Amino acid sequence: MGNRTKDRSLSRKAVLLLTCGLLTGVVVSAASFPAVALGGLVAKAGSEGFAALPSTIEQQSAPQVTRVFASDGKTQIAVLYDEFRSDVPNSQISKNMQDAIVAAEDHKFYEHNGVDFKGIARAVVNNHQGGSQQGASTLTMQYVRMAQAYGAKTPQEAIDATKDSPERKVSEIKYALQVEKDLDKKEILTRYLNLAPFGNGAYGIYAGSQVYFKKKPKDLTIAESALLAGMVKAPTAFDPTTKTGYPQALDRRNYIIDNMVALKQITKEQGDAAKKVKLARTTNRPGNGCTSVANNSWGFFCDYVYRWWMQQKAFGNNAYERERQLKTGGYTIVTSMDVKAQNAARKEITKKIKDKDKNAVLIAGIEPGTGQVKALAANRKFKLDDGKNPKSSNPQTRKYGARATYPNTTNPIITGGGDINGYQAGSVFKMFTMVAALENGLELSHNITSGSTYHSNYPIAAGAPAACPGTTDYCPSNASPNEKGTFNMWTGFGKSVNTYFVPLQEQIGAEKVVDVAKRFGMTFRSQAEHDLVATPEAAHNFGAFTLGVTTSTPLDIANAYATLAGDGMFCAPTPIKQITAANGSKVKAGQPLCKRVTDKDVARKALDAARCPVGDHAQLGNCAGSTEPNAYGTIKHPIFGKTGTTDADKTASLVVGSRNMVVAGYMVNPDWANHTDHMPHGIVNPVVYRTLADYMKGQDKEEFPKPGE
Numbered sequence: 001m002g003n004r005t006k007d008r009s010l011s012r013k014a015v016l017l018l019t020c021g022l023l024t025g026v027v028v029s030a031a032s033f034p035a036v037a038l039g040g041l042v043a044k045a046g047s048e049g050f051a052a053l054p055s056t057i058e059q060q061s062a063p064q065v066t067r068v069f070a071s072d073g074k075t076q077i078a079v080l081y082d083e084f085r086s087d088v089p090n091s092q093i094s095k096n097m098q099d100a101i102v103a104a105e106d107h108k109f110y111e112h113n114g115v116d117f118k119g120i121a122r123a124v125v126n127n128h129q130g131g132s133q134q135g136a137s138t139l140t141m142q143y144v145r146m147a148q149a150y151g152a153k154t155p156q157e158a159i160d161a162t163k164d165s166p167e168r169k170v171s172e173i174k175y176a177l178q179v180e181k182d183l184d185k186k187e188i189l190t191r192y193l194n195l196a197p198f199g200n201g202a203y204g205i206y207a208g209s210q211v212y213f214k215k216k217p218k219d220l221t222i223a224e225s226a227l228l229a230g231m232v233k234a235p236t237a238f239d240p241t242t243k244t245g246y247p248q249a250l251d252r253r254n255y256i257i258d259n260m261v262a263l264k265q266i267t268k269e270q271g272d273a274a275k276k277v278k279l280a281r282t283t284n285r286p287g288n289g290c291t292s293v294a295n296n297s298w299g300f301f302c303d304y305v306y307r308w309w310m311q312q313k314a315f316g317n318n319a320y321e322r323e324r325q326l327k328t329g330g331y332t333i334v335t336s337m338d339v340k341a342q343n344a345a346r347k348e349i350t351k352k353i354k355d356k357d358k359n360a361v362l363i364a365g366i367e368p369g370t371g372q373v374k375a376l377a378a379n380r381k382f383k384l385d386d387g388k389n390p391k392s393s394n395p396q397t398r399k400y401g402a403r404a405t406y407p408n409t410t411n412p413i414i415t416g417g418g419d420i421n422g423y424q425a426g427s428v429f430k431m432f433t434m435v436a437a438l439e440n441g442l443e444l445s446h447n448i449t450s451g452s453t454y455h456s457n458y459p460i461a462a463g464a465p466a467a468c469p470g471t472t473d474y475c476p477s478n479a480s481p482n483e484k485g486t487f488n489m490w491t492g493f494g495k496s497v498n499t500y501f502v503p504l505q506e507q508i509g510a511e512k513v514v515d516v517a518k519r520f521g522m523t524f525r526s527q528a529e530h531d532l533v534a535t536p537e538a539a540h541n542f543g544a545f546t547l548g549v550t551t552s553t554p555l556d557i558a559n560a561y562a563t564l565a566g567d568g569m570f571c572a573p574t575p576i577k578q579i580t581a582a583n584g585s586k587v588k589a590g591q592p593l594c595k596r597v598t599d600k601d602v603a604r605k606a607l608d609a610a611r612c613p614v615g616d617h618a619q620l621g622n623c624a625g626s627t628e629p630n631a632y633g634t635i636k637h638p639i640f641g642k643t644g645t646t647d648a649d650k651t652a653s654l655v656v657g658s659r660n661m662v663v664a665g666y667m668v669n670p671d672w673a674n675h676t677d678h679m680p681h682g683i684v685n686p687v688v689y690r691t692l693a694d695y696m697k698g699q700d701k702e703e704f705p706k707p708g709e
Helices: 002-024 035-048 095-105 117-128 139-151 155-162 166-182 185-195 204-213 222-231 245-262 268-275 299-309 319-328 339-352 427-439 489-494 498-508 510-519 527-532 543-547 554-565 600-609 630-635 681-696
Strands: 066-069 076-080 197-199 332-335 360-366 373-378 448-450 485-487 569-571 576-580 594-596 640-645 652-657 662-668
Touching: 066 319, 076 299, 095 139, 095 185, 095 222, 095 245, 139 166, 139 185, 185 204, 197 204, 197 222, 204 222, 222 245, 222 268, 245 268, 299 319, 299 332, 299 373, 339 360, 339 373, 339 681, 360 554, 360 681, 427 489, 427 498, 427 510, 427 543, 427 554, 427 600, 427 640, 448 498, 489 498, 489 600, 498 510, 498 543, 510 543, 554 569, 554 600, 554 640, 554 652, 554 662, 630 652, 630 681, 640 681, 652 681, 662 681
Parallel strands: 066 332
Antiparallel strands: 066 076, 332 576, 360 373, 360 662, 448 485, 569 594, 640 652, 652 662
């Protein structure tokens, strides 16, 4: 008896609450919870006051797709996202879609002020009497719920925003009433459709139309719109791509089409035609991240963008914050990747070496004066090793089952990072010695008479291959015993004479050469190498430094030589041309960051000597020979550069530059530094100079400026 009395009392309170709400326009919804809960609501409303509840939603953008483009701003490289979503304005959403969602969720959307009073009353009575559970949430109330969930700052706030509780319903109604005051119906509908989930990883109408129909929202038909509108209620249950979801999706689509006819949004004939359209059972979900780049030779550049972003404090205080910004911020990233240069590099690589070759040709191209990276390519596909890669050629790692980096890898083999410290590049490092000599008052005409071997004062371990017999003195040799005589910087650099550059380094101090290398961007990634050059005292005895025995990457060397073409201005490498935030504002990060690292005339003098190795003609002196004469003959523009070879030909390298771009290429074994193969310049050199030649076609010939100009 007591319980029945209590039930009648709660029912009376529920009716009283609804009656008062309908009369005053202040409604507390009991649409989806029993009358037992309403007693608590009445007490809450009486003690705190409905008017005292907050009514303004803290608007926060839902996660948006970030798009990455080439330097033309049109060629898409990749998309990155946590949720595949991209907001669109109302003008880009078809009327069919707008009508369909109203027909599916809220027939009186254009009539109410955010809350369907009669619907609430009907739902309360029905639910209290034990009928099938009914809801009375309008599109506006549903929008409020989604907006609150996306605005949540903690997991608990997200749960509170969506849980079925009296408190949540009360606040939802208050918010909905305020939203209707602040926004017109068109804006509410647009925001709703941009937040709504459509299943299969599609969030928002742009993603939904792409995933299911591979088209823009403005082009959705009646049948397509009705299907998408039907999925919002339960994306998994009404998923047309599943066996159980297909018939339910079909029935709900047709039900919504009938509603559209009843609401006079479409004619009966249009409705009948729409219901005859067959449902698609497949989706077109786009790839996510750099391993999903359609042109997998571009994946290395995409990965470089990602790694660059993750180092930028502008996007967060830690890795988690930066990655979240990248994958949810809706940025438009126009990179510095030049499609012409990138494709040229990959084309020339493919001509000379197969992707399945254990040895790799690595190419990097960069623009002098800006540091903008133009191309990153290799005879590798940027893909996860799916188990098809062979075992590593390195016996030390092979015995543990390690796989090689060919033909697929996601390692940053071109730019370095992670476990990739770089590769010995050989004589390309002689440029640093030449710059240091010029900075210390020597001229390009500085002569040194040397034999095929030079007995230096640098220390080396007894018994080392480069030790003078019976001593601990470093005695480097030239590539050929016949290479001896008197050389200056033009001829010594042009013919890459070791016995000219080691004594030249000895005259000025190896520590000064190391200092130039650091200023020109060389980073010593391994601890052992870092210790060798950590202090001037440590670097002073590094006799072999000028011969390129420390590790570097093609990008390192391309940018170091670009510093010469930039008149001594070092620009930090950047893969960015422009970043635009979702709100249209420009982000400053990634813009050229340049500083002077050597005198302009020093750079111009060093560049003049650097024209000799690649077959061009010096303006200030005579070359008398080169190590890669075909470069100038192929490119047919003023160029400069240098070849490099390490002991036993374990690495072959070439760097060639014009005023427009500098390209560096290495041929290496990325998996095993101490391999036994001989790397031929006949493979890597043509790739480098032909890449630059392809890029320079059609461009005006620009002469390098002389010192003093």
